[in-house]
Amino acid sequence: xxxxxxxxxxxxxxxxxxxxxxxxxxxxxxxxxxxxxxxxxxxxxxxxxxxxxxxxxxxxxxxxxxxxxxxxxxxxxxxxxxxxxxxxxxxxxxxxxxxxxxxxxxxxxxxxxxxxxxxxxxxxxxxxxxxxxxxxxxxxxxxxxxxxxxxxxxxxxxxxxxxxxxxxxxxxxxxxxxxxxxxxxxxxxxxxxxxxxxxxxxxxxxxxxxxxxxxxxxxxxxxxxxxxxxxxxxxxxxxxxxxxxxxxxxxxxxxxxxxxxxxxxxxxxxxxxxxxxxxxxxxxxxxxxxxxxxxxxxxxxxxxxxxxxxxxxxxxxxxxxxxxxxxxxxxxxxxxxxxxxxxxxxxxxxxxxxxxxxxxxxxxxxxxxxxxxxxxxxxxxxxxxxxxxxxxxxxxxxxxxxxxxxxxxxxxxxxxxxxxxxxxxxxxxxxxxxxxxxxxxxxxxxxxxxxxxxxxxxxxxxxxxxxxxxxxxxxxxxxxxxxxxxxxxxxxxxxxxxxxxxxxxxxxxxxxxxxxxxxxxxxxxxxxxxxxxxxxxxxxxxxxxxxxxxxxxxxxxxxxxxxxxxxxxxxxxxxxxxxxxxxxxxxxxxxxxxxxxxxxxx
Amino acid sequence: xxxxxxxxxxxxxxxxxxxxxxxxxxxxxxxxxxxxxxxxxxxxxxxxxxxxxxxxxxxxxxxxxxxxxxxxxxxxxxxxxxxxxxxxxxxxxxxxxxxxxxxxxxxxxxxxxxxxxxxxxxxxxxxxxxxxxxxxxxxxxx
Numbered sequence: 001x002x003x004x005x006x007x008x009x010x011x012x013x014x015x016x017x018x019x020x021x022x023x024x025x026x027x028x029x030x031x032x033x034x035x036x037x038x039x040x041x042x043x044x045x046x047x048x049x050x051x052x053x054x055x056x057x058x059x060x061x062x063x064x065x066x067x068x069x070x071x072x073x074x075x076x077x078x079x080x081x082x083x084x085x086x087x088x089x090x091x092x093x094x095x096x097x098x099x100x101x102x103x104x105x106x107x108x109x110x111x112x113x114x115x116x117x118x119x120x121x122x123x124x125x126x127x128x129x130x131x132x133x134x135x136x137x138x139x140x141x142x143x144x145x146x147x148x149x150x151x152x153x154x155x156x157x158x159x160x161x162x163x164x165x166x167x168x169x170x171x172x173x174x175x176x177x178x179x180x181x182x183x184x185x186x187x188x189x190x191x192x193x194x195x196x197x198x199x200x201x202x203x204x205x206x207x208x209x210x211x212x213x214x215x216x217x218x219x220x221x222x223x224x225x226x227x228x229x230x231x232x233x234x235x236x237x238x239x240x241x242x243x244x245x246x247x248x249x250x251x252x253x254x255x256x257x258x259x260x261x262x263x264x265x266x267x268x269x270x271x272x273x274x275x276x277x278x279x280x281x282x283x284x285x286x287x288x289x290x291x292x293x294x295x296x297x298x299x300x301x302x303x304x305x306x307x308x309x310x311x312x313x314x315x316x317x318x319x320x321x322x323x324x325x326x327x328x329x330x331x332x333x334x335x336x337x338x339x340x341x342x343x344x345x346x347x348x349x350x351x352x353x354x355x356x357x358x359x360x361x362x363x364x365x366x367x368x369x370x371x372x373x374x375x376x377x378x379x380x381x382x383x384x385x386x387x388x389x390x391x392x393x394x395x396x397x398x399x400x401x402x403x404x405x406x407x408x409x410x411x412x413x414x415x416x417x418x419x420x421x422x423x424x425x426x427x428x429x430x431x432x433x434x435x436x437x438x439x440x441x442x443x444x445x446x447x448x449x450x451x452x453x454x455x456x457x458x459x460x461x462x463x464x465x466x467x468x469x470x471x472x473x474x475x476x477x478x479x480x481x482x483x484x485x486x487x488x489x490x491x492x493x494x495x496x497x498x499x500x501x502x503x504x505x506x507x508x509x510x511x512x513x514x515x516x517x518x519x520x521x522x523x524x525x526x527x528x529x530x531x532x533x534x535x536x537x538x539x540x541x542x543x544x545x546x547x548x549x550x551x552x553x554x555x556x557x558x559x560x561x562x563x564x565x566x567x568x569x570x571x572x573x574x575x576x577x578x579x580x581x582x583x584x585x586x587x588x589x590x591x592x593x594x595x596x597x598x599x600x601x602x
Numbered sequence: 603x604x605x606x607x608x609x610x611x612x613x614x615x616x617x618x619x620x621x622x623x624x625x626x627x628x629x630x631x632x633x634x635x636x637x638x639x640x641x642x643x644x645x646x647x648x649x650x651x652x653x654x655x656x657x658x659x660x661x662x663x664x665x666x667x668x669x670x671x672x673x674x675x676x677x678x679x680x681x682x683x684x685x686x687x688x689x690x691x692x693x694x695x696x697x698x699x700x701x702x703x704x705x706x707x708x709x710x711x712x713x714x715x716x717x718x719x720x721x722x723x724x725x726x727x728x729x730x731x732x733x734x735x736x737x738x739x740x741x742x743x744x
Contacts, residue, residue, distance in 0.1 A: 388664060391693035392620065395715035399626040402719050407633060421622055561666040 011198040015187050022186070026179035049082055050122060053138060053154055060090065061142055064149040073099040079154060086157040090142070092150040114151050117141045133158060196221065196228045203235065273366035276351070277308050284361070293344065293366050297335065308364060313344070325360045326350050332369070339377065345369045378551040378566075385565055386436065392563075393429040397422050424469075432565070434498065439550070439567050442574055449492035449578050456486040456521075456528075459493065463500045464519065470508040471517060479518040486521065487601055489528070491579060499575040502568040503532040503595050509562050510593075511536035527581075528601050533594045539587040547585060548573045572597070612730055613637040617647035617661040617673065618691070627660070630719040631726065644668025651677060654684070658730055660722075663692035674707045685736065687729040691715060 008016075056079050063071040072090050079088035080101030090099040091110050100106050117123065122140040129135040136156040142149035203218045218235060221228040264287075267274055273290030277283055286294075286303040294303065298311040313335035322329050330347045347365040400418045409415040441447040464480055471478040507517040515535040522529045537558050539547060546552050551566040553559060569583075572595075576583040580600050587593035614636045618624040624640050631638045639656065641647035644665045651659065651673075659677070661670035668676075674688050687710040690703070700712050710729040713722060 388693045391715045392623070395693065395717060396620075396622050396626070398716040399623065399630075399719050403626055403630055406720060418626075421626075425622065 009198055009201050011191070011194040011201065014194065015190050018190055019183055019187050022183040023180065026176065026183065030176050030179070045083055049084055049154075050138070052082055053079065053122065053140060053152060057140055057142060057152060060152065061144045061147070061149065064142065065144075065147065069098070069149065075099075076152075077101055079152070084156050086155040087153075088155070089153040090150060091153050093148055097153075098150065110153065112139065112153075114141070117151055119143050196225055196231075200227070200231050203231070271367075273364075275303065275308070275364040275366075277362045277364060279360055281307050281309055281362075283308050283311075290364070290366060293368060312346075316346070322348075325362070339370070339373055342368065343370045343373045381553070382551045382566065385563070389432050389563060389565065390429065393425040393432070396425040397429070400425075431498075431501075435565060435567055435571065438495075438498075438571050439565075442550070442571065447574055447578065449495065451490045451492055453488050454491045454493050454496070455488055457482060459491075459497055460486075460500070460519070460521065460530075463497055463504065466501055467504040467508060470505065474508065474511070474513045474515070476508060476511055476514070477516045479516070480520075481518070482521045483523060487523070487528070489599065489601065492575070495575050496579070499572040499597070500530070500532075502572050503597070506568060506595075507532050507534035507536065507593075509564070510534065510559070523601065526601055528599045530597045530599070531594060532597075533592065535592040538589040538591050538593055539585070540589045544585065544587060548583070611635055611637045612658070613639065613656040614658045614660055614726065615639050615641060615647065615650055615656040617641045617644065617659065617665065617670065619643055619662065619665045623662070626719065627722065630723055634723045634727070636726070644670075644673045647673055648676065651686075656686075657733070658726060659686055659688045660726065661688065661690060663690060663694060671703065671707065674709065678707055685733060687733045689713065689725060689729060691717070 056075050060069075060072060060075050063069060063075065069090075076088045076090050076099040079085060085101075087101045087105070089097050089101070089105065089110075091112075091114065092098050093114060095109050095112065095114060097106050097108050097110065112125070117139055119141055122138055125137045125139055127135055135158075138154040138156070139151055141151045199221050203221075206218055220232040220235070223229045223232065267287040268289075270287060270289055273287060273293045275283055275286040275290045283303045283306055291303055294311050297313045298306065303311060313333050315335065315337070316333040317331065319329050319331050321327055328347070328349045330345065333344045333346065335342055335344065345367045347367075349363045349365075351361040351363050400422045404415065404418050409418075438447065460480070460482060464478070468478060470476075504517065504519065511517060511534045517535075518531075518533045520529075520531045520533070522531070537556065539554065540556070543552075543554050543556075548569050550570045552570075553564060553566040573583040576597050576599070581598045584596050584598070585593060586596075614631055616624055616627055616631070616638055618627065618640065619642055624642075628638045628640060639650060641650050644667050647659075647661065647665075648668070650656070659674075661673055663670040665673075670690050670692070674690070677684075677686065677688070685708075688708065690709050690712045692712060693715040703709055703712065710732065711725045713725060
């Protein structure tokens with residue numbers, strides 16, 4: 001909408017309407033007043049004239065009585081000087097004019113019958129004169145009692161055309177000029193009152209004219225009243241919202257603004273590091289986690305303003321396509337060389353400004369993934385181990401079985417030996433499969449006990465028999481000491497036996513040849529203690545706390561040489577716990593270990 | 603019966619840490635007429651290899667202190683001119699990139715556990731035959 005077609009401002013229209021209507025009202029009021037006034041005036045004047053005529057009549061009658069009518073002419077002239085009076089005349093009884101304001105009329109006869117006049121009434125006579133205009137005359141008799149001196153004739157002047165104009169001229173200052181003046185003053189005051197509205201309207205028109213709100217050029221209004229102040233704030237707010245800003249400025253603004261302070265709070269409680277870099281790779285924002293995670297790799301202080309690349313761990317290698325700034329990239333760094341000393345996972349995302357692809361800023365993220373990586377590694381190791389532990393006994397079984405079928409054995413002992421091997425390997429396999437099943441149950445939290453009343457002594461003897469071959473093979477001295485009377489307990493026979501086999505099996509596995517393993521059972525009050533001691537390779541103090549975690553295997557070389565799933569102790573501890581007891585360990589590296597399984601006796 | 607021309611049996615070095623497995627392998631190879639020596643781990647195997655008294659190396663993958671692959675790699679780098687046939691036994695299965703290993707380190711065969719002893723003997727014979735042929739052709743070529 002261009003200026004030409006724009007209507008005048010509402011304020012201007014308001015004022016002009018005020019003036020126009022006011023003026024019309026004033027004018028019509030004035031006209032009315034004047035009309036009223038002239039009417040009233042005429043009436044007043046006429047009344048005055050009538051009074052005058054009455055006075056003169058009395059004087060004339062008195063003059064006739066006392067002086068025989070000598071003063072008649074003078075009195076008639078007096079009447080004729082009155083306003084509205086065209087002429088005055090004294091008329092005798094016979095209709096002859098005896099005195100007249102126009103002397104040339106003296107002696108003429110009037111065309112009026114005086115006898116028609118009532119004694120004391122002043123009558124007004126209207127008639128068409130020679131010019132066909134309405135003429136008006138007053139007639140009153142000069143009778144008093146017995147005297148009859150004729151009558152007075154007063155001719156009224158026709159109403160002057162411009163008589164009323166004189167009236168106006170007299171009253172003009174009051175009837176017209178003063179109201180107009182007041183109106184103008186009112187208009188001026190109105191203008192002052194609506195000035196703010198007019199300015200606001202101007203700015204609104206400027207808004208409608210401009211192409212984009214961002215280009216709006218308006219000055220703040222003088223803040224004379226709350227409306228102007230409110231308007232200014234509104235404009236400022238709108239302008240602020242419409243200025244195109246790059247995403248980073250917006251982000252930074254929202255981070256810094258008082259109202260959006262919570263974004264900064266949220267970013268600062270994240271465990272993941274988040275940072276922003278500009279097109280030169282310098283840090284423009286870094287949350288707390290980012291600062292903390294990168295602290296060891298630069299010379300300290302605020303990251304802001306520093307080149308991010310120089311604050312990364314020394315051995316950090318960005319992927320080959322990192323040079324392409326528009327690509328998201330991710331990479332891992334082991335700052336201290338080994339996985340267990342920490343792994344950081346970095347990510348970089350481009351933050352493109354609208355339209356301008358050349359200027360690219362980045363969002364960087366960093367996360368400590370050490371735990372994840374270690375867990376992954378443990379899981380992979382477990383799977384590797386599990387495959388091996390399953391395939392090895394199977395391979396043995398197959399190899400021995402096939403050898404038996406393909407060959408003739410002259411030596412029956414050798415044949416038996418082969419069959420025993422097959423049997424033992426099958427047992428080994430089934431034990432391992434059982435372990436795997438237990439693991440999956442433990443993982444699912446669904447390991448449960450099938451309790452039955454168990455003769456502890458028999459159980460222990462069975463368990464000992466199972467592990468004895470292992471002991472014999474390594475020439476390990478195996479001792480068992482049980483108290484004379486062992487109670488019957490409610491146990492899950494299979495699982496408990498498996499737990500004990502695990503402990504004894506470990507003792508045998510991790511004790512070198514010619515060592516010693518002892519199984520001791522003692523009842524101490526409310527508790528049963530089953531202790532398995534060995535003179536084996538022992539466990540270091542650092543590894544002791546982790547011993548019962550699933551998949552844990554010692555880093556000790558000697559342990560690595562011995563196959564194991566890392567699940568046995570976790571399983572044994574779980575079994576102890578499910579029975580209401582616990583498993584504890586004492587150990588000294590290179591000296592030996594002692595595992596004590598405690599059970600409550602009800 | 604596979605023999606060398608001067609009637610001494612061909613010697614096979616078996617590197618396998620598990621006693622049970624090495625026993626049955628030894629039994630089968632002996633029955634097949636080979637001379638067998640056993641090493642319990644990679645280092646032990648290496649010591650025996652250096653004596654250069656065997657005509658074929660049969661090694662397990664998973665061994666303490668040195669895997670079968672590492673052993674072979676060491677062999678190839680230390681004795682590049684010695685074309686000793688090496689057969690690998692592995693419980694790894696599909697996780698092992700058999701083709702790459704064969705071409706890179708010159709394994710003449712890879713056997714996956716569980717395996718058939720019959721097949722093992724067959725593979726050993728095959729590998730030996732190939733190696734004898736190639737060494738013979740070298741002699742002829744000179």
